[in-house]
Amino acid sequence: MAWLFVAPTIALLLAINIFPLVWMIRLSFTSLNLSMSYLPLRFVGLDNFTDILTDEDVWFRLQTTAQFVIWSVALQVVIGYGLALLINRQFRGHSFWTTIILLPMMLSPAVVGNFWTLLLQPQIGPFNYVISLFTGVPPSSFSMTGQVSLAPWTIVLVDTWMWAPYVMLICLAGLRSIPDYIYEAAEVDRASAWRQFWSITLPMTVPFLMLAVLFRAIENFKMFDMVNLLTSGGPGSTTELVSITLKRAAFEKWRTGYSSALAIILFVTVFGAANIYVKALNKVKQR
Amino acid sequence: MSGSAVAKSGVSRWFSRGPWEAGAMTLIGGGIIMLVQPWSIDLYGYSFVTILAGTIGYVIVSHFPE
Numbered sequence: 001m002a003w004l005f006v007a008p009t010i011a012l013l014l015a016i017n018i019f020p021l022v023w024m025i026r027l028s029f030t031s032l033n034l035s036m037s038y039l040p041l042r043f044v045g046l047d048n049f050t051d052i053l054t055d056e057d058v059w060f061r062l063q064t065t066a067q068f069v070i071w072s073v074a075l076q077v078v079i080g081y082g083l084a085l086l087i088n089r090q091f092r093g094h095s096f097w098t099t100i101i102l103l104p105m106m107l108s109p110a111v112v113g114n115f116w117t118l119l120l121q122p123q124i125g126p127f128n129y130v131i132s133l134f135t136g137v138p139p140s141s142f143s144m145t146g147q148v149s150l151a152p153w154t155i156v157l158v159d160t161w162m163w164a165p166y167v168m169l170i171c172l173a174g175l176r177s178i179p180d181y182i183y184e185a186a187e188v189d190r191a192s193a194w195r196q197f198w199s200i201t202l203p204m205t206v207p208f209l210m211l212a213v214l215f216r217a218i219e220n221f222k223m224f225d226m227v228n229l230l231t232s233g234g235p236g237s238t239t240e241l242v243s244i245t246l247k248r249a250a251f252e253k254w255r256t257g258y259s260s261a262l263a264i265i266l267f268v269t270v271f272g273a274a275n276i277y278v279k280a281l282n283k284v285k286q287r
Numbered sequence: 288m289s290g291s292a293v294a295k296s297g298v299s300r301w302f303s304r305g306p307w308e309a310g311a312m313t314l315i316g317g318g319i320i321m322l323v324q325p326w327s328i329d330l331y332g333y334s335f336v337t338i339l340a341g342t343i344g345y346v347i348v349s350h351f352p353e
Contacts, residue, residue, distance in 0.1 A: 053332045062331075066323035265335050269322060272315035272342040275349075279312065 021267075028260035035254035048261035058262070061237070061245045068155060068227075068241060069220045073213055075160040080167025080212065081205075087168065088175045105165045113229025116158045120144040120230075145231050151239045155227050159220065167212045174208030175201065207284045214277040218270055242266065307348035314341030 028049070031042045052058050087098055104112070119127045120143075128139035144154045178200065186196045224243040227233070233240030233248075246266065250259035318338030321330045 049335065053335055054328070056328065059328060059331050062323050063325050268335065268339055268342055269319060272338050272345070273319060275342065275345045276312050276315060279308070 024260045024263060027257055028264050030257045032256040032260075033254050034256050044257065048258045049265070051258060052262050052265060058242070058245060061240055061242045064152075064237075064239070065221060065223075065241045065243075068152070068159075068223070068239075069217050071156045072159045072163075072220055073216045075156065076164045076167045076216055077209060077213060079160060079164040081171050081209065083164065083168040084171035084175055085201075087172060101168065102165045104162045107162070109162070109226040110229060112158065112162050113226045117145070117230055120154065122146070146235055148235055148238050151231050151235055155230055155239050158226065158230060159223070162226070163216060163219075167216065170208050170212040170215075171205060174205035177208075178204045207280070210280050211277075211284055214273070214280055218273050218277060221270060221273070222266070302351045304348060304351040304353055307351060308345065311341050311345035311348055314338075314344060317341075 029043055029045060031044045031047075033039070083101060087094070087101070119125045122128050122140045122143045127144065128142065131137065131142075132139040142150065144150050182200050182204075183196060186200060191199065222243060223241055224247065227239060227241055228244060228247070231239045233244040242262075243266075246259055246262050249255045249262060315338055318334050318336075318341055321334035321337055324330060
C-alpha cells in the first residue's frame with residue numbers, strides 16, 4: 001500500500017530527472033549532431049570526452065568561470081559579512097533596512113539581467129552618469145558590457161549586488177547563534193571589541209561562512225541566465241562562462257554528443273562539490 | 288577479547304568513514320583545482336577522472352561505519 005502512494009512521485013522523478021540523465025549519458029558516447037539528425041547514430045566511445053579534455057578553448061572558458069566564481073564569491077563574502085555585522089546591531093528602522101537589503105536576491109535573474117542592461121547603457125543608462133560624476137570621464141566614452149577590460153567586472157558587480165544579501169542572511173544566522181554570555185565573559189576579561197571579533201565572532205561564524213562560500217561557488221559555477229542576458233559571453237569570449245559554451249555547442253553548433261559529454265563533466269564536478277557542501281552543512285547542523 | 292572481535296575491530300578501524308571521506312573530498316577538491324588551473328593542460332586532461340574517482344569514492348565510503 002505504501003508503494004502505491006509513493007509510486008506517482010517515483011514515476012515523476014524517473015521521467016523528468018533520471019531518464020534525461022541516462023539519455024544524456026548515452027548520447028555523450030555518440031556523434032549525434034542535431035542539424036544532421038538524418039545520419040545514423042554512431043558510437044564513438046570516449047572521443048567526446050577526449051575532445052573536451054584536450055580542447056584549449058573549453059579550458060580557457062573554465063578558467064574564465066573560475067575567475068568569475070573566485071571574485072564574485074570573495075566580494076559577496078566580504079560585503080555580506082560586513083552587512084551582517086551591521087544588521088546584527090539594534091537600531092531604528094532595522095527591519096526596514098533588512099528588507100531593502102534583501103530585495104535584490106528576491107528578483108529573478110532574468111529581471112536583474114534586463115534592468116542592469118538598461119542601467120549600464122552608455123547613452124541612456126544612469127550608471128555611466130554616476131561614474132562620470134565621480135571621475136569626470138564622459139559617460140558615453142566607456143561601455144561596461146562592451147569593453148574587454150570592463151565586461152568581466154560587470155558580471156562580477158551585478159552578481160555581487162544580487163547575492164551579497166544571501167551571504168548576509170547566512171552570516172546573520174551565524175552571528176545570532178553566538179550566545180551572549182561569551183561576549184559578557186570577554187567584557188569581564190576586558191577584551192577589546194577587535195579582540196572579541198577575532199577570538200569569538202569570526203571563529204564561531206566560520207562554518208556559516210564556509211557554507212555560504214560553497215553554496216555560492218556551486219551556483220556561480222552553473223551561472224547562465226544573468227550573464228547570457230548581460231553580455232551573452234562577449235565582447236569576443238571575455239565573459240563566456242562554461243555554461244554559455246555548453247549552450248552554444250548544444251543549440252548553435254548542434255553538437256549534441258559533444259555537449260552531452262561537456263554537460264556530464266560539469267554535472268560530475270557540481271555533484272562532487274555538492275557532496276562537500278552537504279558535509280559542511282551537516283557540520284553546521286551539529287553545532 | 289575473542290579472535291573474531293579483534294578481527295572485527297581491525298576491519299572497522301580500516302573502514303571507518305572519517306579518513307576515507309576526507310581522502311575522497313581531497314580528491315574531489317584537487318580535481319576541481321586541476322580543472323580550472325591555468326598552468327598545465329595535462330593536469331586539465333586528468334581532472335575529470337580525478338573528480339569522478341573522488342565522487343564515486345565518496346558515495347562508497349559514505350556507507351562505511353562512523
